[in-house]
Amino acid sequence: MTETRFTKDHEWIRIEGEEGTVGITAYATEQLGDVVFVELPEVGKTVKQGDELAVVESVKAASEVYAPVSGEVIAINDVLEGEPAKVNESPDADGWFVKIKVADAGELGGLMDDAAYKAHTS
């Protein structure tokens, strides 16, 4: 069973078992404009919920992407290195940033579901 949760800072995390795939929302990419660079963490890095996880840069500015939950980074989307525009083209799928092994599933309870996130951005 998969479910997607959202942070107030516009990250999404899709949970499959103990793993979560993390990206930024379409709303976030609209605010950023064209993404020109993504800096991803090293595989194996452990992060706490709310830590800086990645940096996404538009022509204008650099913005932090925060870890939606605590855990260990188990995969990164290398494709973004050469094709940062994937984040704009497919924020919810091909433009994912990292996969995290979730340390504490309880933290997911504090994140928004789809309906709550829609309300947050409207």
Next chain:
Amino acid sequence: MADTPLHRTPLYDLHVELGAKMVPFAGYEMPVQYDGVMPEHNHTRTHAGLFDVSHMGQARLTGDEAALEAVITADLAALGAGEQKYSLLLNDKGGIKDDFMVSRPDDKGLFLVVNAACKRGDFDYIAATIADRATLTEMPERALLALQGPDAGAVMAEHAPEAAKMVFMQAGWFEIAGMDVMVSRSGYTGEDGFEISVAKHEAEKLARLLLKDDRVKPIGLGARDSLRLEAGLCLYGHDMDETITPVEAALTWAVAKSRRERANFAGADVILDQIANKPEKKRVGIQPKDRAPAREGTEIAVDGKVVGVVTSGGFGPTVGAPVAMGYVPTEFASPGTALELIVRGKARAAEVVKTPFAPHRFYRG
């Protein structure tokens, strides 16, 4: 400061109508973008962009122009009718108080255009300097639009054919749809184009007229910054300030040779010594070797030792890569010198390069 109400240009309502995202800038509410920085940048490089730069300061100066020469780098006696020059306003240490455009569009003296954030200080400083030898008349009743890009000449030709015959750095008065406008063939993008001074109450009419042309789109401050950065043009308060001389800023070309000979301007001793003996540091173009943009404030290192700082940096859409400029000791200022940029704690390879990053395409006839 936070409570100071922001000014609006006469195009504020038009910006909002066109869907602009408005941000505070130099005391004004200005459009940072409409469609997005990247598409606006690219549109200006391929067609034509219309910029609202009404926040900038405009003034006339009449009387003894030598009084103004005491604090600037241009030779005003050599500024002929219909000509424009880029010049620098100096403090008594040779530091740059502002960069500005000076033109002689008619026989009524000089026409000055200065930066928005500096205009109050500039005009007070100039007025105090010229005292009763000359008269500075500020023109808050005028707005300023910039039309920039390879199609700018053709667009202008439809409204003011004579204005479109000017070449780069010429200026004069023309009529567009019954409006008296002062037009110069110059800008801040590296492209061919015009800056058009128009009475405030006619600014919206002029903007709508130019925007009716399919080749022209409104462009915000975001793209204005990426365009000027690729063109290697300095942004006051970032790439230069009162602690930086024209020589350090690599703007020695703006110090007229005749003025160097006469050595009769503020800070001439400092500036002439730097021209003769090289300054300690210098502004250079910097090409990062990978995809990570190095923003303003990024430390520049050589062999692991911090030697300088990036003063403007970002992604250059036309270059298709990050671009930057910053200050390094003169010994590291030659093109080809290897540098490191410390981006979020990580040293990334870069190289000193000549500017502009995107070739200038001014119309020289």
